[in-house]
Amino acid sequence: MYSRLKFLGVASVALMLLAACGSSGNTPAAKTYKIGLVTDTGGLNDKSFNHLAYLGLQKAVTDFGIKGDVIESKTQDDYVPNLTNFATKGYDLVVGNGFFMQVSIGTVAGQFPNVKFAIIDGAGTDAKFNDLKLPNVMGLVFKEQEPGALVGVIAAMMEKTGKAPKNTHVISAVGGVSIPPVNHYLAGYKWAAVMEDPSAKVIIGYSNDFNDPAKCKGIAQSQIGKGAEFVFQVAGGCGVGALQAAGQAKVWSFGVDADQKDVDPSVAASALKKVDVAVYTAIKSVVKGSFVSGGNTFSLQNDGVGYQVDNLTLPADVKAEVDSVAAKIKAGTLTPPADIPPPV
Amino acid sequence: MAVPVGSVVFAFVVGGLIVAATGGNPFAAYQGLVCGGFGLACTGGENPALQISNTIVFLTPLITSGVAVALPFRAGLFNIGAEGQLLVGAIASTVIGVKFGGLPGPILLPLALLGGMVAGAVWAGIAGVLKATIGAHEVVTTIMLNYIAQWLLRYLIVGGPLQAPNGFSASAPIAPAARLATILPQDPTLVIFGLPASVFRLHYGLLIALVAAAIFAFLLWRTSLGYEIRAVGQSQRAARYAGVSVRRTIIVTMLIAGAFSGLAGAIQIVGVDHGLLDKYFTDTTGFDAIAVALLGLGSATGIVLASILFGALHAGGSVMQSDAGISGSLVQVLQALILFSIAANFLRMFRLRLPTIGRARPTPADAVRDVRAP
Amino acid sequence: MTGISDILHLLTTADLWHATLAAAILLLLPALGGVISERSGVVNIAMEGMMLTGAFFAVVADLAWHNPWLAALVAMVAGGLMALIHAVVSIRFRADQIVSGIAINIFAAGLTLYLVNRIYGIEDVGHVGQSALLPSIDIPIIDQIPFVGHVFSNQNVVVYVALILLVVIQIVLFRTRLGLRIRAVGEHPQAADTAGINVYAIRYGAVITSGLLSGLSGAFLAIGVSNTFVPNMTDGRGYIALAAVIFGKWRPLGAFVACLIFGLGQAIYDNNSFIHISQYFLSMLPYILTLIVLAGVVGRSIPPAADGIPYSPGTE
Missing domain, CATH: 3.40.50.2300 (Response regulator)
Structure with a gap:
């Protein structure tokens, strides 16, 4: 029994090897910036911050002529694979949306030091929620x-x-x-x-x-x-x-x-809470070459939050x-x- | 084999029509799906080895929790509670991994896995005992236990005793000694398949799950308990005449099923998550497991194959969305279509070929019907 | 202890029972559908999917036409069509009814989300105006009764429809010829067939009825209680309804009792701002209570004898 299982382990690695050989090499990125957005499990139609992040991405696509792609996370198991997906494909900036993605961002950003990351509502952290202060992660937090x-x-x-x-x-x-x-x-x-x-x-x-x-x-x-x-x-x-x-x-x-x-x-x-502005700002910093790692706080002071009078x-x-x-x-x-x- | 393959093809054709009818390109969609699931035909620059690794990480818990649904089916019991059993398994495993973090790995890791299995067994055992003694229907009790587990989890990690000191709606991470090794070394400087080795999350939980599936097959077909389980599933009255204790069999079946489900939760904790996360608030593994068990026709091989399919679809959905712009929700549509066509075809074939055996292999629906009390 | 007295005090307020009734009705409609379907011998665990489909199409139709009645009708038809799939697959093709039911639930979750993305995209699903919602209505005379009036009056129109349906279905199932036929088909289809009852017709009718009722419940949720569609907004109600069917021993009134327990649990939880008990324990309460009641009072649940068995003439 044991040898058979061992064989299975070897076989699965061999399968991966085989698949890797079959792949075509990555082509170097053209000068169109590629931005990837990973939503949390609420999806794009959450009537909340995922939707806003998407609006920010769309505005950046229009303004800067970037290529903007999005993946909706179906479960939280998807965070790491989805972030990694964009990172391996040579995206210039990967935006993770939401507080719950902090550890995943910390993990993936550590593995891909040449890719820039931004996270809404948090930072790239270790499993104990300590900020790793990675040089390629921009935290976008709000004074809600x-x-x-x-x-x-x-x-x-x-x-x-x-x-x-x-x-x-x-x-x-x-x-x-x-x-x-x-x-x-x-x-x-x-x-x-x-x-x-x-x-x-x-x-x-x-x-x-x-x-x-x-x-x-x-x-x-x-x-x-x-x-x-x-x-x-x-x-x-x-x-x-x-x-x-x-x-x-x-x-x-x-x-x-x-x-x-x-x-x-x-x-x-x-x-x-202008998540759209935050996402747009992060993308702009990459396109303009002014990306700075660390926390960016959006507050009344920089018009990143505010209020809107509606029906009263x-x-x-x-x-x-x-x-x-x-x-x-x-x-x-x-x-x-x-x-x-x-x-x- | 022809029927499952035909069903998958049928599902993809209908799914493609849905995509086309709503203005998408089905070929691009499926290319993304195949790339994401199996690392084949990638055009967006995905790393094939990584995609396969992802698929395996997704399918691992489906195998054991699929078994947790399939085994009770054999006894005529419908375990909707795999999810709750998985959750308490994850909770127990985390508690052990955090609180006994000082123990050496060779003791701590098995203990964390075992703890998850025991917790899952207890959780399912409640439903088993209520069924065997009072006749309380397991569909109701396991649904209730799912919700109770769900809220217990929230209590524990949202401001409760397990919440990480620094964190919110997450527990502290389990000790490194409690973690299951990944198959590739976790060394970011080592480059394998063109990526840092630490990117590949594929872990030895796959082997544990495959062993679990093998044990399931052995238990069902090679042991007297397995015979009793099948006997109870076919006819409780006949089983009683044959000297089988129906009550005992029901309870034991649920205990074992719960252990399998708890193992799924424990493997997720020690292999992937390394702690309780809020992801378990919205986890659906235990429900996907029902589909996997049904699709796998209740056999160990079938469950493994169905898990591969579901794991690949899960991993593929993301790539389909990033590359083809088709919402990953299409994956669920495809899963459902596959289930429909297999179910419809399977039984027809079953009846044509084996008219005399009739109910030799109980179908899951028997579970809901055949609940005559012991 | 203050927590318990908080709850006891709540139980004396009419507001709580008003909310209980509304929450219970959301579960009762799919549960009634489940009772009918299973009484005819078709296991139905697809209420969740039918309800979600109904909710989605109610919003789509209401946003398009601004007519809640038409939207509710569309929701029922949508739920009915989902049920038709279940019926065709499990009656015509004699597929396993649990497989089919699970497939419906997965199908509905995927399809609605997929369509939200495709139809509304970046615009997101809109909100139905107040005038295009299913209205709440006052019942003359009853609304004058002190406590009871407050509980039963000013409920959504669907609540009254559901209460009427509850009585009607209870009577039809157990006091009429049609009910006898439905139960006969569910208990012993061969005998029913011999007696000249069209087993297929009864089963198709019963399953489709369950879809209509679940679809109506979806409309109630989306354009009565709420005013928009949120992905997965049914939140497991179909499964709770399934539990209610079995808890109630496949009887409409029994299922209603179970729905009231869950509705009461929800209504008590709604007051978590004021109750000095852990909100998590409060949330567990209805489920623990159901287990206890099931273990202590209800006991053995025996479904209709042919529930779950596809019928093919000439067998046995």
């Missing part, structure tokens, strides 16, 4: 707490100045999973709301889901039942349900990442306060916290 804070100001100011539907002084948020990119938003939101309106109560729930709108809708409804008049969704495709729950209950909601004005009439404003016409005093807080955050006199206590 800043746009979170700005929509928090809107909600609290509406409550404080008596312009909310019932002035319950209760607002809420629905998070996807308790991970940093989600919690940053929630931390900023809660911090700003309590700062503006000390009597405000901020309810936070988690759906543990990014795909099922019914789940987020249910959570939002229970929060609205407790008096919430502004519901902030931080749960991608699931969160669409939260926006809808707000609309049906005639209260307001906030969209996340992209401008979600069209999702539901209840969307008062959207907290923007902001009263002048509310608008003034939001802009004032934004200015203070930009100037560094106000610093929203990045974390909140984990859920039980």
Whole structure:
């Protein structure tokens, strides 16, 4: 039995050898830049950051005449093979989308020092999540707490100045999973709301889901039942349900990442995380020869995050306060916290 | 052999029509698929050896979890719970690999694998005991156990006791001594097949899985337990008359099946992931295993072949998307079409050729029907 | 302990039961389909795929025509067509019904995602306007009753349709000639055939009905509860519905009880912002509860005798 198994091992290696011999040699890359985007398991139609990353890639294709290809990861087992796929094919830049890809980026970038990598929401790390600080990895991280804070100001100011539907002084948020990119938003939101309106109560729930709108809708409804008049969704495709729950209950909601004005009439404003800008910036740096490794933080200061007023016409005093807080955050006199206590 | 091959061809023809009907180029799509799965006919600059390595990494867990579905089928039980059993196997294996990291490799690695098998066996055993004693249907219990395992995992690694100190929704990595060696040395300076050797993730888990498949075949056809399992699958009443304890057989079958599934989870941990990742929130190996077991007609060889096909399709989907711009979702469409055509053809052939034997080999659907209590 | 009192308090609120009913109905429709199909002798584990297909085509149709009724009809037809595949493969070709069911689920997941990519591409799936959603309606008189009114009124129109279907299907299956025939075909197709019942026709009808019901549930999810399609948005509901069918011993009312347990679990989880219990334990609760109820109360599940056996005249 043992010898037979050993044979199988040898045979599989031999098979690989055979296949390698049969391959045609790699042709050197022409001077068209090749950029590869690897999405996380949400896929391109996630109504969230994968979609935005794709928009950034498309814009770069138009502007720079690059070749932009994308692979959607079906499972997280695909991260390493998909990143490696682009790397072995001599792509100039491989963009990994998402916090969950940090270790995979760290692994693959270490193996391909001549290929440049960029990762949204993280860095190239080892298995213990320590940044490897590889010279060919650009980390694109966002201060989500800043746009979170700005929509928090809107909600609290509406409550404080008596312009909310019932002035319950209760607002809420629905998070996807308790991970940093989600919690940053929630931390900023809660911090700003309590700062503006000390009597405000901020309810936070988690759906543990990014795909099922019914789940987020249910959570939002229970929060609205407790008096919430502004519901902030931080749960991608699931969160669409939260926006809808707000609309049906005639209260307001906030969209996340992209401008979600069209999702539901209840969307008062959207907290923007410009993943498209980040991806575009990374590609541009490669095309212009200005690629710098290490972390790139996108914040209000460099217009990498922001807010967009949607279906609510902001009263002048509310608008003034939001802009004032934004200015203070930009100037560094106000610093929203990045974390909140984990859920039980 | 003709039927499975014919079915695959049929599936690809229909899949090609779907691609063409929606404005894609089926030939480009399939070229990408074949390149990604088998390293053949690559035009985009893929490394063929790497593609084969990827396919093997994907197919390895399918073999053992496929066995975990196929074995209970033989006893007339439908184990939808391979996924949950795989998850608890992965959890146990990680706990051992992290908490007993000080042990030397020759002890720690087998312990991590064994731990995964025991955990999987216990998880499936719950369903087995409930079935044998109360008659609770295993389809319901294993689905419930899947969800419970899923949430247990989330609890453990999202802010729970196993979460890595620095990380989020991931456990600390298992000790290096607990890891399964890759077949090629993990040396980035060594260049093999034109790439750094460390790029090839192909690991010895493949051999473990093949041994597991061989054990499955041996157990089923060469042992008295195997006979009992098949007897129970054919007719519980007849098995009882023959002196087989139906209750015991059901429980033992589920225990063994769970061990196979737990092994799949453990191999993923010690061979590829080296720790619990949030990927297990969305893992579908245990469900793919059902398709693999059915496609492989419940035999060890069939399961290995079906795993190769599914592993190759999985690896091929990515290349198809990067090279031909066709969404990797087409892979699922093809998998389904292959299943349809094999199922439809298989039974027809079965009936034409073996009319007298009738139900000598129980079909999986018998599992759902034949649940007369012991 | 506060967690338990939180839950006990929740149980006294009408809001919770309102949400429970809505969540249960999403499961009940495919479960009813499963009951009918399996009563006729065709194992159906394809509800997940039929529901997902229904959800997708409901959104496609609603975005195109802005008519929720038409969209719901399209969803039912789409679910029905998926069921037709299952029927042809497993009845006409006598294929293994579990293989076919699994294939339908994989097929639907792949096809919907593939079509999302092909049809909407970079534009992403759009959102249906409020006026083109399946509406929630108030029921006169009932909405005046204090607690009950709050639970049963202002539910989506599909909820009422499903409740009516529940009663109708329970009666048809156990009190009418048609029901007797369906059950006869599922218990002993040879005898039924001898008695002049068209086994194939009954089975085709039953399987297709399960597709129509699952498709309707998909429409409810996509353009009633939600207003768009998100890949894999059915999130395993078809499998839970399957569990409900067996839990309920292949009876509509029994399945409804199981759906209520899962719906209650979902509704309680929705309140995780206020309950002082680990949200993960809270999520496990309905599944643990089902195991306990199954072990303690329900016990043995015996399906229809011919469930899963393809029928070919003249055998046996």
